[in-house]
Amino acid sequence: MPVTIKKRLMARMFFTSLTIIALVGFGLAALINLLHEQNAYNEETAELIAEMPSVAAELRESRQLPPAQEWLDSNRLPKRYIMAACGPDFSQIWTSSKASELGLINACHAFDDIRHDSPPYRLTLSDNRHYYAYLLSVELGGKPYSLLVMKDAAKIQQENREFSERTYWRLALVMALAFILLASAGYWGLRPLMTLRNELQAINQGRASELSADYPAELNGVTTAVNQLLGQSAAQQQRVEHAMNDLAHSLKTRLAAVHAITDDKTLSREEANERIMAQIGQMDQLVKYQLKRATMGRKGLKLEATPVLPMLKQMQQMLDKVYRDKQVMLTLAVDDTIHFPGAPEDLMELCGNLMENAYRLCISSVRVSASMSDGQFVLTVEDDGPGIPPPLRNKVLQRGIRADNRTSGQGIGLAVCDEIVGSYLGTLTIEDSLMEGALFRITIPG
Missing domain, CATH: 3.30.450 (Beta-Lactamase)
Structure with a gap:
């Protein structure tokens, strides 16, 4: 060759x-x-x-x-x-x-x-x-x-020959000196490119996440653009990972509901098929939503007003099947006119995660309320369970952190809720409930 x-x-x-x-x-x-x-x-x-x-x-x-x-x-x-x-x-x-x-x-x-x-x-x-x-x-x-x-x-x-010889000898000396200076200038001038190569290799090997700022002014535009590209790539990768984790977490509850429906002997075949198709429809909606999030991020999602009460009843129907052995008493203090100022998929994620946590950790009662107060949308979910100690309330909003290790879970649900609320410039706080359990309060500008 x-x-x-x-x-x-x-x-x-x-x-x-x-x-x-x-x-x-x-x-x-x-x-x-x-x-x-x-x-x-x-x-x-x-x-x-x-x-x-x-x-x-x-x-x-x-x-x-x-x-x-x-x-x-x-x-x-x-x-x-x-x-x-x-x-x-x-x-x-x-x-x-x-x-x-x-x-x-x-x-x-x-x-x-x-x-x-x-x-x-x-x-x-x-x-x-x-x-x-x-x-x-x-x-x-x-x-x-x-x-x-x-x-x-x-x-x-x-x-003239002697003069020419002297002239060309001097020229040879000048060219030799020029070669030495060029070699020095080349090494000194190209050293930032060698540093750039080494830093890119370190990034490729996972030993660094971005280029340093110690570059000549002529390379600032290049290094800034590369860092922006690396940041966008890392953000895209993180969005994909979070979206896949969130999708798995959301589908888990729907699959549990499907299993509960198939095990419910009180339902006729037509009723069971209808409810299973409803859960499959929600799964399909969640898959499309998470794929869109993975490619566009939350800023690319369309904002709209979503009725709250129908979504809560939908979540109640699913969770009552999943946790039918607990016979949870759910109270919905929500008016028909209350709308969530965002996408229905986001409201589904918020209600599904918070209500699933309340159903899982409560003793027997869960209360959900929604209202508009001073131009802000307020949603609260509370239960009569063990609650969350104050030192853990900020930590449980991080991915992978769980307050209750006695039950299964990945510690993703509350983190997803906090990310969604944050994308709407809102706040998610954890308080003590009058029911003696935990109270989750979501406040979003209307």
Whole structure:
């Protein structure tokens, strides 16, 4: 199988940065070398201009100037030049003695081929040597001259090579330093990403729940979004777990009612089937409700007004079958006009959990009342059982905490009730009942 090489951010950064530095560096080095060569050429041109008297003296000696040029005698230098005089069409009309000795009889024609280029002008002449050419347009003795002065390029080229070598060595040092700085910057700059990777691995392994806040400002948006996503995922997972637990808890009572109905010999087959179908309908309603809660949460559920009394009678009918051996006396102090300010599924959960607890723990009597007081909906469920000690009243509203360990249960019902009431911005309190048992009071803004 072919080996797949993973792309690395550090390698990309190094390659791109070093390429940019190399291109800019070599470009600058080439420009510096070119400027140095042009500067040397200009310096040579300036020296030639300063030596014009010596050049003119050589021209007089070659009978190219009139003899009556006394000022030349005092400026004659013991130096011979490689020169040629060029005509208007750059034909070579005169050659200095030194140029003649070297056989440079085609200098003007060679210069004509490159004279439109930018200086410095480099020529390769008939002796196969390289020369720098300088064109001097001067007027001597009232006569215009186009003088082509040439210098051997070997010495200047050697100086330029040495200068270029120094320039490129310096560039190499700069690039080495740049590589070290880039490596340091890359490690330092990418370290937060390595930390991010480690923290995500810790979250995946269950050793952490969110990313820390110690990140550079450029990553704050990313880490905040990841933490929000983790929070939403955790909330979704918790909703699903709670919904499944709540569903199992709610179905348990309905299944017990179905068993009680099937065991009730006083009911005809039609009556038993009708009541079993009613319980199955409630189960189906609970399943749909809990699935909706698991996906949308309580904020996604539609608010409405639900009549209280029919729901209480429905719960009474079910619980009387489940706890028929106790012969519980239920008192409903509820007017027909009282409505619960919420979804019927929530009212079913509240009434089912609170009344089931009262039936299970009472001695013989349970009382349920509902009213509107000062614009608030108030529902109370009380019994004549053992009650709940004050130190346990807040704890039993938490999932998994039970006040009575003598009977079976998961400690979910009261926690579900507290969550439902809290979603409506209401309160659930536990008090002492006048019946000598526990009183559960629900208050919800109407």
